[in-house]
Amino acid sequence: MDPILLARIQFAANVSFHILFPAITIALGWVLLFFKLRFHATGDQRWMEAYFFWVKVFALSFALGVVSGITMSFQFGTNWPGFMEKVGNIAGPLLAYEVLTAFFLEATFLAIMLFGFRRVPGWLHTGATFLVAFGTTMSAFWIIVLNSWMHTPAGFELREGVAHATDWLAIVFNPSMPYRLAHMLIASALTVAFLMAGISAWRLLRGDDAPGVRTALRTGIIMAAVLAPAQLVVGDLHGLNTLAHQPAKIAAIEGHWQTGGRVPLLLFAIPDEAARSNRLEVGIPGLASLILTHEWDGVLRGLDDFRGEHPPVAPVFFAFRVMVGTGLLMIAMGLACAFLLWRRGALPRPLLRGLSLMTFSGWVATLAGWYVTEIGRQPWLVQGVLTTAEAAGPVAGGAIASTLAMYLLLYALLLAAYVAAIYRLAGKAAAPRPAPAALPAE
Template sequence: METFAGVDATLFARIQFAFTVSFHIIFPAFSIGLSAFIATLEVRWLRSGEQYLHTLARFWTKIFAVSFAMGVVSGIVMEYQLGTNWSRFSEIIGPAIGPLFGYEVLTAFFLEASFLGIMLFGWNRVPPWLHTLASIMVAVGTALSGFWILAANSWMHTPAGFEMRNGIAYPLDWWAIIFNPSFPYRFTHMMIATYLTTSLVVLATGARYVLAGKFEREARTMVHMGLGMLAVLAPLQILVGDLHGLNTSKHQPAKVAAMEAHWDSSHPAPLVLFAWPDEKAERNIAEISIPKLGSLIITHDPNGKFPGLLDFAPEDRPPVKPVFFMFRVMVGIGLLLLAIGFTGVYLWWRKRLFSATWFLKPLGYAWPLGFIAIIAGWIVTEVGRQPWIAYGILRTADATSPVAASTVAISLALFVLVYFVVFSIGIFYIYRMLRRGPKPVEDPNALPNRPLSAGDPA
């Protein structure tokens, strides 16, 4: 196989897709959560007529617009790569999951396109109820987009509703394809993650404004709403994550074995808090663990047993180190969000929330945690599926295009350069808007100023 700098085309293609998807997932995740937050603000504004809620909604809509645009731009690249680097994947798997991407366009994109213009530019041009409806529809559209993408991705992990004919996956049951065995857990887990991520960004922004003594009412609203969502969703996410883990243990046991760095299935598994998995020696180095707790978590029985990595041929095992460490990053952040939510609610109940600078100061810097957890979770999900691109059907090494390694390497270098330039500008612009803060509008329902015409009353 041809290589470039000692690396073959398949590995370059995997690195390129991993790089671009890591950038891309940040923006749709934020857009899904932020659109729901904006819609909630507008419903509250419509019911109460409070000006500060309108100010907050307009402020976050500007940030949503930039995030949404960057998500669209980076999303186009994802589909572009399917044709250039992964043509065999498209040929073999396309008949089964290709239509799901079309359904995303026909439902989510059309819905968003119909109402996005009203949401972004209709503040002074349409009645408040219509603008609120537009924001709700955009929030529904972003969630629908997540629905179809997660349906396609979940099918790649737990294929169902198809048959193989001449090496091609042909659909038999669209209901089974869409609602494949892992989809309900994966979709719920991801959607909660988007709302948690957005809640933390809103909460951190509000905390900074409170400490700076700026936008007092808006800042307190952001802190209260962000904290409330965190306190509700963080424990719910842990419950959903446990159910998702049980489902993964059933359908992808090698992934769970890598997540837990569990090698020998002949005895109950400990919960490995830290170790350095040695894949050549097939054991853990410097392991710190709690006996039988791993079995209790995975099987709900302290004496339960589940497959270990030694039960799989070396060529059928996922890379252990990235799956093992990224899983701990994701879980660690989840537990930290739980602690933040419960601590904040306790301070709120004791009426000490806005005077507890020891809590608010670090909170102002906590905004990236949700994004880090999402990227770590995707690494666990996608690397843990290896060596399969469609589990049990198509190996990743057999899914690439007949493209030279040097060609993929050059495109990867160009993507890295362009992404860092374009997205650095976008993120810097969002940062500037956050520093500037929400600016109230004097009359939210007034029509825009325009010169008088001959037909206007004097």
């Protein structure tokens, strides 16, 4: 097989596995801080019960995020040596600032947050919880800055084929950064909202009404009801930004081949790159034009305008529909659950079952979204500056294939172990916890 394709699959597998865990820890850190602060404000033990359950999920997710993140930091070099050689002067400082301002902070204060509850004063423990949440968000900030720059590069010039920074503010606040950052932070919050609501619903369905279960359920549902609609708005703004900077990606998303107006919003189609058209189209006439140009007959550039320089259409087209479909389901579910919780104070069993089924829906939407934006940038690695093929290294296909097999096996095992461990924690949480032992003398 083609070494470049293998290197891409390997990196994609690793990034896909990795993002599952930050998608949880970025928002869950803030939720844990919220639980703790609510406990201090109300003295209600249920907030603390919710904290102690979800902090275990946080610790587990964090460990998986760390180990897969370290793998990524090495794969930049092993898989894409050309990336750092060409744009290292931009990417380098951004990555360095992530390590310096986020990684050490998270790792050190995580220990105090996890194991320091009875060793340090309450304020320090709450402070550590805040710093962990802050650290995960800083980490997200820097890496999103870099990723956004790869989509909408700014603030640099090429000298002898190497990118040099000319304006760091323009690099950090590049055109797509604010949209992408907001979109990702809300995606994380939604992932956590449905994870908390789903696991809590599962526990309630099993007759486990321990203190803290309904607290987490309510928190998750309120987050979903507020943020799922908000995500629709942010996602739309992000799309308009993409239209301005990466029109080929939008054309692939819409499955839109020939430049023209009154572009339909396709609900379903099978894009055929050989025939350069769609099969089995089902669409709403003019709606894509309306959404993207705010006019029914607004003209959108088609894929034929970008022949040879547009991304593979089918993966982008389908991933986008998976993301939006999941998002719409989240909106419906969030609003329905919030309404019933408000009017009746409890959820009927079918809705609990629905929430339980949607436990990991945030993962589906987040992954699909990243596939849209990353595959949508191809054939570029840095839009207009560096192609993916140019960045690939000299490592032979055989070596990549064998390590790819190893990573895939490892990731499959770990993912299964992770999901099993979460359900085991949830199943065990019903059992009464032993009273905390007295602190041994130092």
